[in-house]
Structures are given as C-alpha cells and as structure tokens.
Amino acid sequence: MKRKAVALSGAGASAEAMKQINPDVVAAYPITPQTLIMDTFCEFVADGDVDTEMILAESEHSAMSACVGSSAAGARTMTATAANGLALMWEIVYIAASDRLPIVMNVVNRALSGPINIHCDHSDSMGCRDAGWIQLFSENAQEAYDNTIMAVKIAENKNVLLPVMVCQDGFITSHAVERADILDKKTVQKFIVPFNGGHHPLLNIDKPVTSGPLDFFDYYFEHKRQQIEAMENAKAVIPQVFKEYSKLTGENYDFFEGYRLEDADVAIVVLNSSAGTAKYVVNELREQGRNVGVLKIRVFRPFMQNKIVDMLKHVKALAVLDRSASFGGFGGPVFNEVRSSFHEVYDQKPAIINYIYGLGGRELSVEMIKQVFNELESVKEGKLGERVRYLGVR
Amino acid sequence: MNKNIKDPYQKLKGWKDIPIGGIIEDAGNTRYYNTGDWRTFFPVRDTKKCTNCLICWIYCPEGCIKVKNGKLTGIDMDKCKGCGICAEVCPVKCIQMKKEEAK
Numbered sequence: 001m002k003r004k005a006v007a008l009s010g011a012g013a014s015a016e017a018m019k020q021i022n023p024d025v026v027a028a029y030p031i032t033p034q035t036l037i038m039d040t041f042c043e044f045v046a047d048g049d050v051d052t053e054m055i056l057a058e059s060e061h062s063a064m065s066a067c068v069g070s071s072a073a074g075a076r077t078m079t080a081t082a083a084n085g086l087a088l089m090w091e092i093v094y095i096a097a098s099d100r101l102p103i104v105m106n107v108v109n110r111a112l113s114g115p116i117n118i119h120c121d122h123s124d125s126m127g128c129r130d131a132g133w134i135q136l137f138s139e140n141a142q143e144a145y146d147n148t149i150m151a152v153k154i155a156e157n158k159n160v161l162l163p164v165m166v167c168q169d170g171f172i173t174s175h176a177v178e179r180a181d182i183l184d185k186k187t188v189q190k191f192i193v194p195f196n197g198g199h200h201p202l203l204n205i206d207k208p209v210t211s212g213p214l215d216f217f218d219y220y221f222e223h224k225r226q227q228i229e230a231m232e233n234a235k236a237v238i239p240q241v242f243k244e245y246s247k248l249t250g251e252n253y254d255f256f257e258g259y260r261l262e263d264a265d266v267a268i269v270v271l272n273s274s275a276g277t278a279k280y281v282v283n284e285l286r287e288q289g290r291n292v293g294v295l296k297i298r299v300f301r302p303f304m305q306n307k308i309v310d311m312l313k314h315v316k317a318l319a320v321l322d323r324s325a326s327f328g329g330f331g332g333p334v335f336n337e338v339r340s341s342f343h344e345v346y347d348q349k350p351a352i353i354n355y356i357y358g359l360g361g362r363e364l365s366v367e368m369i370k371q372v373f374n375e376l377e378s379v380k381e382g383k384l385g386e387r388v389r390y391l392g393v394r
Numbered sequence: 395m396n397k398n399i400k401d402p403y404q405k406l407k408g409w410k411d412i413p414i415g416g417i418i419e420d421a422g423n424t425r426y427y428n429t430g431d432w433r434t435f436f437p438v439r440d441t442k443k444c445t446n447c448l449i450c451w452i453y454c455p456e457g458c459i460k461v462k463n464g465k466l467t468g469i470d471m472d473k474c475k476g477c478g479i480c481a482e483v484c485p486v487k488c489i490q491m492k493k494e495e496a497k
Contacts, residue, residue, distance in 0.1 A: 098415070098416060099415045099416060100414045100415035101415070161414065161415070199413070199414055199415055199417065200413065200415065200417045200419070207419075208421060209417050209418060209419050210417065210418035210421075211415070211416075211417060212416060213416060213418050215416050217403065218403055218406055219406070219412060219416075222407075222408065222409035222412055223409070223412075223414075223415075223416050225409040226409050226412075226414050229409070230414075
C-alpha cells in the first residue's frame with residue numbers, strides 16, 4: 001500500500017488519524033498541550049470532513065462522562081487530554097474501563113501540577129497505569145498516527161473491549177512538525193471495520209439493559225477478574241492487529257522495539273520521544289565500537305514481561321529511564337516493571353539501574369544519554385552503585 | 395478453596411458466567427433485593443386524613459405505595475428507603491416521617 005508523505009506535528013498526526021477514523025462521537029475539553037489535537041479536529045468537524053457529533057464539554061470530568069454514555073450507547077467514541085485534564089477525568093477513566101467501553105483517547109504527556117507546569121513528563125499516564133486502560137506510547141508523529149488507528153481495532157476486539165490510551169510527548173512530539181507517512185481514509189476505514197456497538201449497546205431497544213449499576217461484595221471481584229482476563233486477551237489480540245496493519249504499511253510493530261540490541265552489552269529502556277535521542281546516541285557510540293542498544297516500550301499496558309526478558313537477558317548492564325517519579329517507591333514505574341520481570345530469571349540477567357529524568361519538560365540531551373552509557377560501563381564491571389539515579393537535576 | 399470455610403458467595407455465578415462490564419441484562423431485578431434495609435425514617439399514614447388522591451403513588455421513586463381498586467392500601471416497607479417524598483407531596487399532609495428507633 002502506497003502511503004503519502006506529509007509534514008505533521010504529533011498532534012496533527014493524531015487529529016489526521018481521527019479524521020480518517022471518523023468517530024461517531026468526540027467529547028473533549030481543551031488543555032495544553034492536547035489542545036492542538038482537538039483544535040485541528042474541530043476544524044475537520046466545522047468543514048464537514050467528518051460526520052462526528054462533537055461535544056464541547058465544560059470539563060474533562062464531563063468529557064469522559066459523555067464518552068462513557070456515548071460508547072455505552074454503541075457509538076465509536078474518542079477523546080484527548082493531558083496532565084491535569086486526565087487527573088480531572090480520573091474517576092470516569094476507571095469507569096470507562098470497568099464498563100468495558102472501547103473508547104480511544106490520545107494523551108499528550110505533560111507534568112501534573114504542582115507547581116504548574118505545561119511541559120512533558122509521564123506522570124499523567126503513569127499515574128493511571130492501573131486504571132484498566134491499554135496504554136500505547138509513541139516515539140514520534142508517525143507512531144502517534146499509527147497507534148491511534150490501531151488502538152481502535154484493539155479496543156473494539158470482542159475479546160478485549162477495553163479503552164485504549166495513545167500517548168505522545170507534550171510539545172516535543174505534539175508540537176514539532178516532522179515527516180509522517182499516512183494512509184488514505186478508505187484504507188483506514190477498511191482496516192478498522194464498522195463498530196458493532198460493543199457488548200450491550202444501550203441503543204439496542206430490542207435488548208434493554210442496565211448499565212453501570214451497583215456491584216457489592218457479591219460480584220465486584222468477578223467483574224475485576226474479567227477485566228484482568230481482557231488484558232490477558234489483549235496480549236494475543238495486539239500482535240494480530242499489529243500484523244494486519246503491517247500489511248498496509250510494510251513496517252513492523254511489536255510490544256517492544258529493539259534497536260541494535262541483539263549484540264549489545266549495555267542498553268537502555270525508554271519510551272516515547274526519548275527513544276529517538278537514545279537511538280541517535282547508540283549510532284554514535286556504535287561508530288566508536290561500543291556495543292550499546294536501546295529497547296523502546298510501545299505497549300506498557302498490558303506489559304509483556306516474558307518478551308522483555310527474552311530481548312534483554314543477554315545484556316550485562318541495563319538502565320531504565322523513567323520520566324515520572326513514584327514518590328516513596330523504589331525507582332520509577334517503568335523500572336519497577338522491568339526489574340520485577342527479571343525476578344524469576346536466575347541463569348543470566350543484567351544488572352539493572354534506574355534513572356529518573358526529564359520531569360516537567362527538563363531536556364534529555366545527547367550528552368546525558370552518553371553519561372548513562374558511560375555509567376553503565378562501570379555497572380557492567382560489577383560496580384552497581386546507586387540503583388536509582390537522577391539525570392539532569394541540580 | 396477449603397470446603398470447610400463457609401463462604402456465602404461461593405454459590406453465586408463465577409466470572410466466566412456473568413455478562414461483562416457490570417451490565418444487568420434483565421429488567422425489574424430490584425424485586426429480589428430489599429432496598430428498605432438502610433432506612434432512617436419511615437412513613438406513617440393517617441388513614442382518616444388520606445383522600446386517596448394517589449399523588450404519593452405517582453411520586454414514590456421505589457414504587458412501594460400499594461394500591462387496590464383506586465384506594466391506597468399500604469406501603470411496602472421492604473422496599474421503602476424512607477426518602478420522605480410521599481410526605482412532602484401529600485396535599486393533605488396525612489403522611490408523617492418517623493425515626494426508625496421510634497418504631
């Protein structure tokens with residue numbers, strides 16, 4: 001399938017994907033740096049490029065509530081938010097997942113207040129990693145576009161029926177214009193196929209149901225068990241969707257992307273835009289003859305621990321980069337996930353350290369990543385040192 | 395699970411046998427559930443004052459005002475939550491809300 005090369009910001013890429021998906025309902029409230037997505041999408045609505053019923057809600061709590069109602073009614077529903085907007089949605093974010101509603105939401109990663117900060121870190125989406133949403137992370141505009149389209153198909157699969165969060169870095173990705181190769185609308189429509197309304201569409205008047213009722217000590221636990229199973233099912237469905245989409249683009253998609261990882265002695269684990277900087281550094285260091293590599297996480301929920309162990313067990317020293325803090329915990333959320341994946345691996349495994357970096361949009365420079373690789377050399381030699389370190393803090 | 399442990403919920407359906415998303419597929423299931431368990435106030439009707447206008451029957455959110463042949467015959471205390479709407483809307487003020495302890 002021939003794709004068209006266009007110049008798009010990350011936010012523009014998400015909006016373009018939404019245009020081609022042509023959702024039945026979008027409900028949103030503006031918040032920096034997400035606003036660029038909805039601003040662009042609202043132009044599509046105004047110009048008649050989409051058939052979407054656009055609901056301009058009075059808050060994010062209302063926006064997600066409208067999404068829950070709309071998705072429960074059986075409409076293909078999307079939204080977007082960031083940071084404090086996601087925090088204000090919080091209550092309903094859990095309800096969307098519990099009600100098993102395949103809503104797709106773009107999250108433009110931004111630091112949670114306070115102090116008030118509009119720039120990138122992952123405290124927003126990492127904070128709700130246990131909300132029951134599938135979480136896809138995007139390195140650049142291209143991935144924001146691809147992930148948004150694939151998210152619809154993953155969410156609506158009858159064995160999954162879970163909402164999906166598509167994340168991209170605030171400003172760094174969302175507002176930087178770069179090349180993206182896009183499909184045409186017809187191809188996207190054929191790929192996502194019409195929405196069948198979900199598990200019990202309320203607009204099906206032949207089969208009336210009660211949605212979102214009370215559930216005490218009698219059945220609540222069983223419904224949570226079902227949600228856990230849906231995430232397990234997603235582990236099988238996501239690769240199928242990746243494979244099918246791959247046929248359209250000729251690219252490969254997976255839970256994790258290994259970059260020059262096969263023969264690497266030391267490596268870093270990272271997600272979103274920092275992966276691009278890390279790959280750049282890897283290329284430079286490789287030219288100097290150093291065996292370095294990167295593992296980028298594309299799917300954080302569900303987390304494929306066996307797969308990440310397979311990809312990283314030959315590495316001698318590993319640094320996990322976290323763009324959010326888990327106050328009072330031991331290291332950041334990505335570190336905890338990766339490190340515990342190796343708990344039962346006894347024969348061969350890397351020494352793993354953690355770096356907290358980039359909070360509130362603090363830049364992650366090429367030099368900083370070089371510093372990480374240099375420090376990993378001494379970790380490789382057996383000098384473990386501090387397990388949790390900080391990159392770029394004064 | 396140890397069979398000696400008495401668990402009242404083990405007889406209920408398991409996670410594989412219930413609809414997903416907390417959906418209730420059948421209407422009217424409240425009849426199997428007594429909503430009057432956590433009442434603080436309960437209604438007392440003065441049958442002499444009552445004109446059987448049935449405005450309380452219209453307003454009662456739980457549908458627990460019992461009516462037969464156009465006449466109010468009683469209130470279903472298994473379902474009454476004690477919200478007091480009946481007392482509030484009664485045009486002749488024949489319903490009084492009393493505290494449960496006063497029973």
